[in-house]
Amino acid sequence: MGEWGVIAALTGRMPAGPLTSVGIGDDAAVIGAPSGSVVAAVDLLLEGRHFRRDWSSAYDIGVKAAARSLADIAAMGAVNTALLVALAVPGDLAAGWPLELADGLAAEAARAGAGIVGGDTARADSVLLSVTALGDLAGRRPVLRSGARPGDLIAVAGPLGRSAAGLALLSAGAAGQPASEALAGLIAAHRRPSPPYEAGPEAAALGATAMIDVSDGLLADLGHIADASAVTLDIGSSSLVTAGPLSEAAAFLGRENSNSKKSASYRTVPGSPLADIPLEWALTGGEDHSLVATFPASTQLPSRWRVIGQVRAAAGVGVGVTVDGAPHAGPGGWQHFR
Amino acid sequence: MGEWGVIAALTGRMPAGPLTSVGIGDDAAVIGAPSGSVVAAVDLLLEGRHFRRDWSSAYDIGVKAAARSLADIAAMGAVNTALLVALAVPGDLAAGWPLELADGLAAEAARAGAGIVGGDTARADSVLLSVTALGDLAGRRPVLRSGARPGDLIAVAGPLGRSAAGLALLSAGAAGQPASEALAGLIAAHRRPSPPYEAGPEAAALGATAMIDVSDGLLADLGHIADASAVTLDIGSSSLVTAGPLSEAAAFLGRENSNSKKSASYRTVPGSPLADIPLEWALTGGEDHSLVATFPASTQLPSRWRVIGQVRAAAGVGVGVTVDGAPHAGPGGWQHFR
Numbered sequence: 001m002g003e004w005g006v007i008a009a010l011t012g013r014m015p016a017g018p019l020t021s022v023g024i025g026d027d028a029a030v031i032g033a034p035s036g037s038v039v040a041a042v043d044l045l046l047e048g049r050h051f052r053r054d055w056s057s058a059y060d061i062g063v064k065a066a067a068r069s070l071a072d073i074a075a076m077g078a079v080n081t082a083l084l085v086a087l088a089v090p091g092d093l094a095a096g097w098p099l100e101l102a103d104g105l106a107a108e109a110a111r112a113g114a115g116i117v118g119g120d121t122a123r124a125d126s127v128l129l130s131v132t133a134l135g136d137l138a139g140r141r142p143v144l145r146s147g148a149r150p151g152d153l154i155a156v157a158g159p160l161g162r163s164a165a166g167l168a169l170l171s172a173g174a175a176g177q178p179a180s181e182a183l184a185g186l187i188a189a190h191r192r193p194s195p196p197y198e199a200g201p202e203a204a205a206l207g208a209t210a211m212i213d214v215s216d217g218l219l220a221d222l223g224h225i226a227d228a229s230a231v232t233l234d235i236g237s238s239s240l241v242t243a244g245p246l247s248e249a250a251a252f253l254g255r256e257n258s259n260s261k262k263s264a265s266y267r268t269v270p271g272s273p274l275a276d277i278p279l280e281w282a283l284t285g286g287e288d289h290s291l292v293a294t295f296p297a298s299t300q301l302p303s304r305w306r307v308i309g310q311v312r313a314a315a316g317v318g319v320g321v322t323v324d325g326a327p328h329a330g331p332g333g334w335q336h337f338r
Numbered sequence: 339m340g341e342w343g344v345i346a347a348l349t350g351r352m353p354a355g356p357l358t359s360v361g362i363g364d365d366a367a368v369i370g371a372p373s374g375s376v377v378a379a380v381d382l383l384l385e386g387r388h389f390r391r392d393w394s395s396a397y398d399i400g401v402k403a404a405a406r407s408l409a410d411i412a413a414m415g416a417v418n419t420a421l422l423v424a425l426a427v428p429g430d431l432a433a434g435w436p437l438e439l440a441d442g443l444a445a446e447a448a449r450a451g452a453g454i455v456g457g458d459t460a461r462a463d464s465v466l467l468s469v470t471a472l473g474d475l476a477g478r479r480p481v482l483r484s485g486a487r488p489g490d491l492i493a494v495a496g497p498l499g500r501s502a503a504g505l506a507l508l509s510a511g512a513a514g515q516p517a518s519e520a521l522a523g524l525i526a527a528h529r530r531p532s533p534p535y536e537a538g539p540e541a542a543a544l545g546a547t548a549m550i551d552v553s554d555g556l557l558a559d560l561g562h563i564a565d566a567s568a569v570t571l572d573i574g575s576s577s578l579v580t581a582g583p584l585s586e587a588a589a590f591l592g593r594e595n596s597n598s599k600k601s602a603s604y605r606t607v608p609g610s611p612l613a614d615i616p617l618e619w620a621l622t623g624g625e626d627h628s629l630v631a632t633f634p635a636s637t638q639l640p641s642r643w644r645v646i647g648q649v650r651a652a653a654g655v656g657v658g659v660t661v662d663g664a665p666h667a668g669p670g671g672w673q674h675f676r
Contacts, residue, residue: 021375022480025566027413027550028379028473030480033371037359041366042470044424044458075365086382086424086468120382120468130424130458130468132380135366142360142368212365228363 017115029117041072062104069133077204078135088124145228157199164285166190242278355453367455379410400442407471415542416473426462483566495537502623504528549631580616
């Protein structure tokens with residue numbers, strides 16, 4: 001199958017999207033922007049750095065690549081309308097691989113309500129993808145990182161730490177036969193994040209003052225809101241969900257580690273007692289692509305938004321993120337605190 | 339300079355763009371789409387496939403990467419509004435290299451009136467760029483590939499074959515000291531294409547029935563219009579500019595070739611007499627990113643549009659592109675004719 005054959009096959013698998021007036025096949029696509037503005041973000045995913053072909057299927061990688069960009073649009077409070085995908089693959093890749101990737105991209109785009117409207121393909125030594133997502137604000141103002149105010153609630157929609165726990169399990173060699181359904185669920189969460197896209201426009205409608213998607217870890221991403229808003233964001237550790245699968249994964253990995261004497265496959269804090277691993281995953285694990293937002297204290301939040309902390313004036317400890325009132329000593333805590 | 343330092347330095351070099359309401363620095367950008375729709379295209383550029391770092395400066399590569407995507411928007415008849423750039427570079431690249439690249443991107447974006455509103459960066463073993471361009475139709479309908487009608491004129495804005503001639507000179511080792519200003523100009527045209535962006539919206543306003551940018555070569559790209567419009571496009575070879583620099587380059591390369599006995603660095607037609615090299619460059623050379631469009635025969639064209647042929651019904655020779663009434667036998671002619 002030559003390049004044109006692949007493109008034709010890929011094109012047939014892509015959802016058109018409700019707002020697409022010119023899709024794949026011309027010099028450029030034309031997509032409706034009913035608000036009179038367009039929200040746009042791009043993310044790059046490289047084999048060996050953002051994914052591994054032996055740990056994730058082509059379908060998984062497609063889902064993940066789409067989710068990463070779609071979540072950025074949701075985090076502005078916008079509705080996703082379209083994706084453009086640039087893809088390079090090695091010449092010796094099985095012909096079915098790009099098609100499975102396309103199916104993953106298509107499924108996740110459809111879940112977010114977006115069409116796949118354009119792309120470009122090339123040969124490269126390893127797989128690389130660049131996904132551009134477009135969205136519409138439906139008349140609302142974008143929710144920026146800079147609007148958090150002292151007294152606001154901090155709330156999250158979607159899980160925290162599940163992708164990191166799944167990655168730790170994969171790193172420990174648990175890909176083949178996970179010990180339980182719960183652990184298999186964590187591995188799946190790493191392979192195919194499932195951002196709560198609808199929660200983005202919902203937060204905007206509820207009056208969210210700031211929002212971001214959790215791609216680098218809760219502390220790191222809240223650090224961007226703290227910086228942009230010049231406030232302190234304090235997280236209550238007891239509000240984070242660490243019981244259940246995260247605890248089970250930590251216990252499993254602890255047993256594996258003591259059995260095999262291999263180096264720990266999860267992060268511990270150098271020079272300190274063994275950290276609370278599930279809490280560390282929840283605080284610093286990336287790639288869940290959940291949405292975290294700040295809201296005026298009086299906001300009545302729907303149940304998918306879990307309150308996890310409060311915005312404080314930066315006067316006390318300075319601009320940054322605290323856990324239970326103090327800078328977090330674990331990995332990923334200090335780097336974004338100053 | 340760490341990743342954040344590079345991003346900060348890059349960001350400071352990017353034009354904001356007149357329609358940008360949220361630029362680099364949040365989860366996504368927000369750009370005006372006054373027409374209520376957005377035109378979007380993405381292109382991928384890979385080191386070793388689309389450019390060579392020993393043949394082009396970082397600035398040149400930035401210009402070329404931007405031009406490639408900006409020309410796609412113009413070819414729809416739209417005005418460019420914004421670029422998003424995903425960039426990966428090797429860790430051992432000099433710190434100044436990405437900054438020069440950013441300057442090239444910024445200069446070309448500014449020439450097209452677009453802001454650079456977002457991006458993503460990563461490490462990779464070689465340089466790769468993905469550039470997404472966004473545009474606005476200013477209330478006009480997009481000019482598609484499918485609207486050419488028998489009797490329409492075919493006209494081009496911008497040069498043809500100059501980039502291919504420049505590439506041939508570079509391939510022959512002429513990078514260091516071109517023999518003349520004219521040859522240096524061809525090399526510059528290959529390194530830094532200069533698409534006539536304003537000609538795109540101009541063509542739409544003049545009633546262009548189909549349009550495309552010349553990225554793969556005139557015959558190949560007109561082939562897309564022929565296919566989409568189900569017509570024959572006939573080019574008059576005498577209307578193409580082959581005297582001057584193109585002829586000078588062909589003569590120079592012919593002398594180089596006979597002197598050095600190296601294999602010809604330009605394409606010849608296997609099994610046929612030596613082709614008319616300047617004509618081949620004009621017909622099949624890519625990457626000039628000029629705009630070629632079809633117009634109703636009565637259209638009064640401004641001087642930058644040169645008439646080069648006519649649209650005919652496909653009844654005679656079939657759907658495709660002809661030169662002086664017959665399928666072109668040179669390389670790049672047959673592949674898009676059927």
